[in-house]
Amino acid sequence: MQAVAGGCWWLGVLLLPVIRAATLDGLPVLPIAIADIPLFVGGSALAACGVRAAVWIVTSWTVLVAGGMVVYATVTGLAGWGALLMVTAAAGSLAAGIVIIVCRAPFEWIARGPFAFRTSRAQGRARVMARTGLQTLFFWGVFLGLLPLLIAMVEARWGLHLELPLALRLTGVALFLAATALGLWSAITMSLLGEGTPLPSEMARRLVIAGPYRFVRNPMAVAGISQGIAVGLMLGSWLVVVYALCGSLVWNTAVRPIEEADLAERFGDDYADYRRRVTCWVPRFAG
Template sequence: MNPFTAGFRGGARLGRAYFAAQAIAGALWWLGVFTSDVVRTATLGELDAVAIAVFDVPLFVVASALAAAGSRAALWVLLPWTALVSAGMALYATITGLAGWGALLMIAAMLGSTAAGLLVTMGWIPAERLLVGPLGFRLARPAGRLGHLGRTGAQIVVFWGLFLVVLPAAIVLVEARWQLDIALPAAVRLIGLMLVVAASGLGLWAAFTMSTRGEGTPLPSAMPHRLVIAGPYRYVRNPMAVAGIAQGVAVGLIAGSWLVVVYALCGSLLWNWVVRPLEEADLESRFGADFVAYRRQVACWLPRLRPVPVPAATD
């Protein structure tokens, strides 16, 4: 069985629990809309609350409750409605600058409903279908040290540019337009600057070690041929992931954007629950007892105080 699917045995129950929580949250939100001007303005702007409630209460709140009770037919109502409202609210917030919190909440509900819908209908989320193209698991093509370093450098430019510059910049623009931005002290930006320098140093160290010791790159589509237990890998099992998440948080602090920080933390959850189980299953299948022993000694996220000894074969 796929290691990720094994982690979601009983997933249908988890999905129904999500829909139950969503039904309660939706009902409480509508209560707030009709009893608080602050809630109504922040989430609906100048939209007619009564007109929207006529559709949203049965198609979102009631449908969520029915999905929680086990009705799969309700999903065919709930999921399209949630996607439609999310798109409409995002467009409205972008054009007017109003109801940003409503747009954000509906996007979160759409993502949560989609994941919960997969759990209810399939019992699991088909994570391996996300790992295609540059994220698919393949061994690196044979190349010399300079070749692997060159590929790794190109990967760093592309992925750091996309995930640490382009996407955060877009989030900052949306955050400002939707009036979701929060003023942060100047000291926060200084902390972010120090963190991004430290995290980038860790990422470069890990990438260099992987390329020169593992005969590959950190990217799944060009995985190393050798098990790397050297450099930062002697302290923590996934230094590239630790560095990437820390960089994302640091960029959010530098930009003064709480949404970028949330984006980075969500990335950590996605990597931990989707990518890591599949990656470690691949490593175990290729390196067997050596990887199992390494995994037992070195944690995924929390670094060791003392480095694990370097095996003679990789020293």
């Protein structure tokens, strides 16, 4: 896919001035093409055909070019779409390279160190609530505050900003308030009934099927992703909305299976029955 997309992009650069201006504005096309077509397009094709050496070459080259494009677009305010495309390509190259080298998608790498799944120690509800509050403030501050603001600033600097209607921004405010209420309800319920925190390193000691967990199995994830989308709408940043949606894909694909395997191992038939009755993403309010 990367080889085909890269080939199509280079055709567009060479044939369509609008694509050339949006992605390489101010940069010399010919020298870049001489290096990028064999290393990026050709390297991606060879890696897809199973040439393992090409994986290292195309991934290294793509990350190098992405870094250069980020610096260029940030300093000059030009070629923002090119920088965005190369950052996306670098992420894809890294992911595909890992899969090819390891021969699988090693999602278990995520659940290591401070993110390893461990049951919370017995420490009393008051202390669990305090730790939950601190963790929530930290994660909201970083993932719903700092990172979205940085993304919005980069979006504006790179000339990628699209003005959103006022109605969408107001919708973002309403969604943020509702999602925040859901997140707080979920965290408090988990702390009081499960004696656990949102961090995987302090998982609930008991299976929680009360409060919002009666209607959806992962209300904190639903709340967090909805908050991210809401922040993007409030900031008028489509890239922040994409950031939140990408977070949902990562969580659903990489994190959720590990978490559910841990719950199945610790709670057995009770969790299996709960999983059959309650959906993962879309709340179901029927009894």
